[in-house]
Amino acid sequence: MEFRAIINGKKVLNDNWLEIINPSDQKVAGRVTALSEKEISEAFEVARNSQLKWSQTKLLDRIMVLKKFRDLIENNSLKIAQIMSLEIAKGLKDSQIEVQRTLELIDYTFEEAKRLNPLALTGEEFGVENKLGVFSRVPKGVVLAISPFNYPVNLSLAKIFPALVTGNTVVFKPATAGSLVGAFLGELSLEANLPPGIFNVVTGRGREIGDLITANPQINFISFTGSVGVGEHLKSISQTKDFVLELGGKDPALVLDDQNLEINAKEIVAGAFGYSGQRCTAIKRVLTTDEIADKLVPLLLKEVKKLKVGYPNDNPDIVPMIDEKSAEFVQTLVDDAKEKKAKIIFGGNRKKNMFEPTLVDYVTKDMKLAWEEPFGPVLPILRLKSVGEMIEIANESNFGLQASIFSRDINQAIKIAKALNCGTVNINGKSQRGPDSFPFSGIKDSGMGVQGVREALLSMTRFKGIVINYK
Known part of the structure; x- marks a missing residue:
């Protein structure tokens, strides 16, 4: 052409x-x-x-x-x-x-x-x-x-x-x-x-x-x-x-209770891995407690394993990243987390610019993956002590595009949504751009x-x- x-x-x-x-x-x-x-x-x-x-x-x-x-x-x-x-x-x-x-x-x-x-x-x-x-x-x-x-x-x-x-x-x-x-x-x-x-x-x-x-x-x-x-x-x-x-964005998903975890896991994986995570509104980290993570991570793994890896004409979930340089950057974030004792639950490897869908548990605040935007098919899980710490970590980011809250307690969800410092908060749904008739904005970086x-x-x-x- x-x-x-x-x-x-x-x-x-x-x-x-x-x-x-x-x-x-x-x-x-x-x-x-x-x-x-x-x-x-x-x-x-x-x-x-x-x-x-x-x-x-x-x-x-x-x-x-x-x-x-x-x-x-x-x-x-x-x-x-x-x-x-x-x-x-x-x-x-x-x-x-x-x-x-x-x-x-x-x-x-x-x-x-x-x-x-x-x-x-x-x-x-x-x-x-x-x-x-x-x-x-x-x-x-x-x-x-x-x-x-x-x-x-x-x-x-x-x-x-x-x-x-x-x-x-x-x-x-x-x-x-x-x-x-x-x-x-x-x-x-x-x-x-x-x-x-x-x-x-x-x-x-x-x-x-x-x-x-x-x-x-x-x-x-x-x-x-x-x-x-x-x-x-x-x-x-x-x-x-x-x-x-x-x-950019480093959109968090805050999982606040263990209700509807199967539905939430599907929504989180869809939000994190669509178009190989190459979206500013992709879910780029999960913030939750140890108790909930123990139940959620196996469900996330189940959904990640279902993702189809391939090339555009096959309509897969995971496609090659836009170039090899971008894939190399994602690899540095995953390697840094691995060296600092995070646990690679699934994936973590690449061939040129084809990066496997990757699920990383036990990510901590000293790891680059907790803060930097990968713009690739990687989902880190941060296990935190309280809802207050989740809000603190979400707001500490230099990004402020979107966030998601998963909770059956709508009163709690709305209260937390008001405390999150970003452009849009999605309750019981993945972060996303649309509908196009909605205002769309970000703050900070x-x-x-x-x-x-x-x-x-x-x-x-x-x-x-x-x-x-x-x-």
């Missing part, structure tokens, strides 16, 4: 290419354009130049234009899923679900955009008569959308469509692994005849062109999903202070700002008021 970057409604015809590696066989899956500094600058320039006209287009007309793009995504949904599976080793079934979920998100975005109604206010409550203020939402300008490898369709289009429907223009940089499907979406935008310049797809290796993209002075708003390190660097070099950042359909529309717009003075 060979896809080109898109700037100003045209394919970029240079002779520089970036090869994308298939994680399943380490062979070249395809290639995308590797842009130069001049070409990247042009992308932002045309986005700026086309923004005013696009913003002056009526909302329903913008939706009509964008719906053609949406329908082409639906018509090519199988091909999109196949490209995704090839370049990020996600199961084909899961890839198809991601595309369908995203189509529903786009439809919801169109409807929610119609409900961004102006506010009409008077000054009478402050004793000011004869003033009527009308405050409308207007676009911020040029949006830079940077997506991650793990959800290259959903987490791209969840940025792109809210930006475009509200009258912004977009420069879209897909992750290196994810560039094939990202560039293919760009080709579909050409087929949809989007106005030139409103949607530009820039490709190239992130570490080589990242600073050229993120430091451009034309940017008004950045929506980024990716690693903590890149997110912090982005904030330090960008000339805009207007961000939504979705970074997990990010800043709020995502979700309505929240994206609000974050990419600002109030503009017109005050009428009358007699």
Whole structure:
């Protein structure tokens, strides 16, 4: 496969290419354009130049234009899923679900955009008569959308469509692994005849062109999903202070009683090992007591043993990790825990970037696995003395994305949920991103700002008021 970057409604015809590696066989899956500094600058320039006209287009007309793009995504949904599976080793079934979920998100975005109604206010409550203020939402300008490898369709289009429907223009940089499907979406935008310049797809290796993209002075708003390190660097070099950042997580599951442990074990394993744990919302540690752990760990083991390991076309639970470097990092965390007397209940081995589903018991606070995000198929169990200690350990993390609480005592669960310092707490369910209509946010090293359909529309717009003075 060979896809080109898109700037100003045209394919970029240079002779520089970036090869994308298939994680399943380490062979070249395809290639995308590797842009130069001049070409990247042009992308932002045309986005700026086309923004005013696009913003002056009526909302329903913008939706009509964008719906053609949406329908082409639906018509090519199988091909999109196949490209995704090839370049990020996600199961084909899961890839198809991601595309369908995203189509529903786009439809919801169109409807929610119609409900961004102006506010009409008077000054009478402050004793000011004869003033009527009308405050409308207007676009911020040029949006830079940077997506991650793990959800290259959903987490791209969840940025792109809210930006475009509200009258912004977009420069879209897909992750290196994810560039094939990202560039293919760009080709579909050409087929949809989007106005030139409103949607530009820039490709190239992130570490080589990242600073050229993120430091451009034309940017008004950045929506980024990716690693903590890149997110912090982005904030330090960008000339805009207007961000939504979705970074990492170390989401804990607090198991508070021994009721429904079989059901809870299924939920925890599903939350920890889906897409090989390569999700910011994956359950990344279990916090419980010795007494409960003695009953829970055998049930977790039973569920982990059921996990199917394989390659995307077989729709397994555990697929190859995105690259060997990522698998090596997970191995260092597991080895460190093992050296410090943690017990490997299952797994712990890898072959290149295929990492076995791994269950690690007796993890203690001095082990890296208790604190660092593996972003892989590893689940540590920390045996603690009390619920108070569970809360303390959960809150001590430098991450604050999500948490799960498993308890039949709803009063206790709600009380603990209020004490946990994170964006979202799930009671009797795994941590997860959806539904896409829900606000989604993290604190500390997990990010800043709020995502979700309505929240994206609000974050990419600002109030503009017109005050009428009358007699």
